[in-house]
Amino acid sequence: MGIHPKYRQLTFVSMMSLIMTFIMSGIMTYVLEGGFLPHFVSAWMRDWGIAFVIAFGLNLFLPSRIRKFASKFKKGQLVVYVFIASLIMTLILSFVLTAVSMHGFIPNFTTYWAGAWRVAFSIVFLLNFFLPQLVGKLVARMVAKTPKLT
Template structure:
């Protein structure tokens, strides 16, 4: 399957969101459920679907704004990765925690902040390596244009 180059950015955003939310939702499900429980995979796939829908929307609109902000700094790449990881994990961990706990219940904030901390560390590290991998994958999927 080859993809038209005009869909390069959409393909990149989709794959980044898919891979990142797959990893993040798996770890968050493990943390929030307290380990590998009998219905872990079912809960993980449910959480992944929720996370992907949120992430794809955020990834279509946030990066341009964050790039503008990050470019004001000497170490723009690190600032960009820090800010995008912070915002994405803040929103996604909130949604996944609320979803897993069936709403905002007592002790919600402690569960959310605990899962947010873990999610942020993982996503921050992934954001250094995953874009290069996904970029290469997307390049392989593109239709070769005649010279």
């Protein structure tokens, strides 16, 4: 028994959000915490939970709007879409995760945020080129074949 086809998009968004935020929050936690400290795993899981909630909401509502904007570009439509989606997602997530890791807005917050954002953007930009296809194939295997009514 698989997932009902009407939940395909929700399953795709959930899996994309889970995988993307797992990778991104792990790397950002490493950068913001200063390496693999004794509390690294607990900080990473905290950051992953926060990042997932935000990313899930963004992934439900942003793609259609970004796709509409990117469709105005005849050449490079995919690159424009990936760039804008990665930019918006990482700006928001890196801001929140930096504030959480730094326990608020400390002096030089912007410096920490900019450093975390650069790393996050680089990772998410690359992931956004191949991860959707992989997750799409996985979700397609999970969707139940509904019997045709005769």
